[in-house]
Structure formats: C-alpha cells, structure tokens
Amino acid sequence: MTTELLACEQVGKCYWDGNHDLDVLQGVNFSVNDGELLAIVGSSGSGKSTLLHCMGGLDTPSTGRILFRGNDIAKWSPRKLAEWRNQQLGFIYQFHHLLPEFTALENIAMPLLIQGQSAKQARLRATELLQRVGLGQRGEHRPAELSGGERQRVAIARALANQPALVLADEPTGNLDDDTAQQVMALMHELNQELATAFVIVTHDLKLAQSLPAQVRLQHGKIVTSLGEASQ
Numbered sequence: 001m002t003t004e005l006l007a008c009e010q011v012g013k014c015y016w017d018g019n020h021d022l023d024v025l026q027g028v029n030f031s032v033n034d035g036e037l038l039a040i041v042g043s044s045g046s047g048k049s050t051l052l053h054c055m056g057g058l059d060t061p062s063t064g065r066i067l068f069r070g071n072d073i074a075k076w077s078p079r080k081l082a083e084w085r086n087q088q089l090g091f092i093y094q095f096h097h098l099l100p101e102f103t104a105l106e107n108i109a110m111p112l113l114i115q116g117q118s119a120k121q122a123r124l125r126a127t128e129l130l131q132r133v134g135l136g137q138r139g140e141h142r143p144a145e146l147s148g149g150e151r152q153r154v155a156i157a158r159a160l161a162n163q164p165a166l167v168l169a170d171e172p173t174g175n176l177d178d179d180t181a182q183q184v185m186a187l188m189h190e191l192n193q194e195l196a197t198a199f200v201i202v203t204h205d206l207k208l209a210q211s212l213p214a215q216v217r218l219q220h221g222k223i224v225t226s227l228g229e230a231s232q
C-alpha cells in the first residue's frame with residue numbers, strides 16, 4: 001500500500017523583481033509517497049530550487065498548499081516547522097554545506113546532538129552511517145581533506161542521521177564529474193531502497209534523472225511531465 005507523504009497542491013510562487021511579477025512556479029501539483037525516489041528535473045531557472053525550498057518549508061508558496069501527511073505546513077508555528085525539519089526531513093545541497101572546522105564524524109553527529117542524543121549515541125550512529133556510505137576510514141578527516149564525492153557522501157550520511165521520512169536534495173551531483181555523480185546518485189538509490197526513506201532529488205541532468213524511478217519535469221515553473229505521462 002502506498003501512503004502519501006508530501007503533496008504539492010496547485011503550488012505557485014511569484015517574486016517581484018522591482019518592475020514585474022515573476023511567476024516562478026505555477027499550479028504545481030504532485031505528491032511523494034513514503035519510500036519513493038523522485039527526480040525534479042528542468043533547465044536552469046525552471047523553478048526547481050524554489051519548489052524544493054517550498055517543499056522543505058524554507059520558502060512559502062504564494063498560492064496553493066504543501067501538505068505533509070495531509071497537514072498544511074503553512075498552518076504550523078515557526079517552532080513546529082523547525083521541529084518538523086529537524087525530525088522528518090534531511091537536506092543535501094550542491095555545495096555540501098559541511099562545517100569546515102569539524103570532522104566528517106562530527107558533521108554527521110551534529111543533528112543528533114542538536115536533537116538531544118548523548119555524545120556516545122551520536123558518535124555510534126555517525127560511525128555506522130559513515131561505514132554505510134563507504135567512508136569508515138575517513139571519520140577523523142575534515143571536509144577540506146576529502147574529495148568532492150566523499151564530501152557528498154558525508155552530506156548524505158548527515159541528512160540520514162535523524163532517520164528522516166524524506167530527504168530533499170538540491171543538485172547533489174551538480175559539482176561532481178560524471179562518474180562520481182553517477183556513483184553518488186547510485187548510493188542515494190541504494191539507501192532509498194534499504195531504508196525506505198523517500199528522496200526528492202533536484203537535477204538539471206536529464207540522463208541522471210532518467211536513472212531514477214520517477215521524474216517530475218519542470219519547464220518555466222510548470223510541470224510538463226510527471227510519473228510516466230508522455231513527454232510533451
């Protein structure tokens with residue numbers, strides 16, 4: 001049985017550029033089920049990051065609603081939103097956003113410490129995750145001592161630390177060469193299947209997107225193809 005995890009209902013986003021209204025998203029309608037892996041693909045400026053930010057409660061739609069397990073996230077207090085992001089969501093960015101002065105292990109443990117876990121528990125879980133992403137030997141290294149692909153593996157492990165229901169990844173392979181990008185994408189695919197965590201991955205790379213089970217295709221802020229519909 002599939003259960004709807006997060007739904008975008010007629011989501012629109014409009015920015016004022018000083019002279020005009022910019023309709024960055026218009027009538028975006030789709031949902032992510034528990035354990036699903038879905039790519040949001042589109043060219044630069046099509047609205048991918050804006051959509052992902054709205055889905056993660058980092059930005060607010062101008063129209064429409066974002067529902068998490070049927071609840072409208074716009075109705076939540078800032079505190080509830082922050083708790084939700086910390087407990088239910090994981091984020092991965094193009095430029096990893098790891099803390100440079102902390103080791104790989106400490107970076108992964110950080111969200112757990114923030115959540116109130118003991119240092120011992122957090123370290124244990126971080127070690128387990130580091131091993132799972134193939135970096136068991138690199139725990140004491142700082143981000144600057146790791147390759148781009150290794151940093152993204154650490155970022156993936158950090159995003160999964162709190163056992164989120166949903167990971168939102170914004171161009172996680174955008175800064176990597178083709179082979180490394182494929183490996184990082186394959187790792188997220190494996191983890192999705194192993195952990196039943198849903199992943200929404202934004203990419204401008206159609207080939208990478210097509211290697212994933214489902215795609216939402218954005219063009220000028222509108223969905224043009226979604227989940228098996230014919231291309232337009």
Ligand SMILES: Nc1ncnc2c1ncn2[C@@H]1O[C@H](COP(=O)(O)OP(=O)(O)OP(=O)(O)O)[C@@H](O)[C@H]1O
Binds near residue numbers: 022024
């Ligand atoms: N805060 C903002 N104010 C005004 N315009 C914005 C703002 N944020 C984004 N935009 C505009 O919205 C459009 C979509 O931007 P967005 O970053 O969502 O696209 P994208 O598909 O993620 O692009 P890229 O692949 O280049 O990151 C762009 O035209 C951008 O300039």
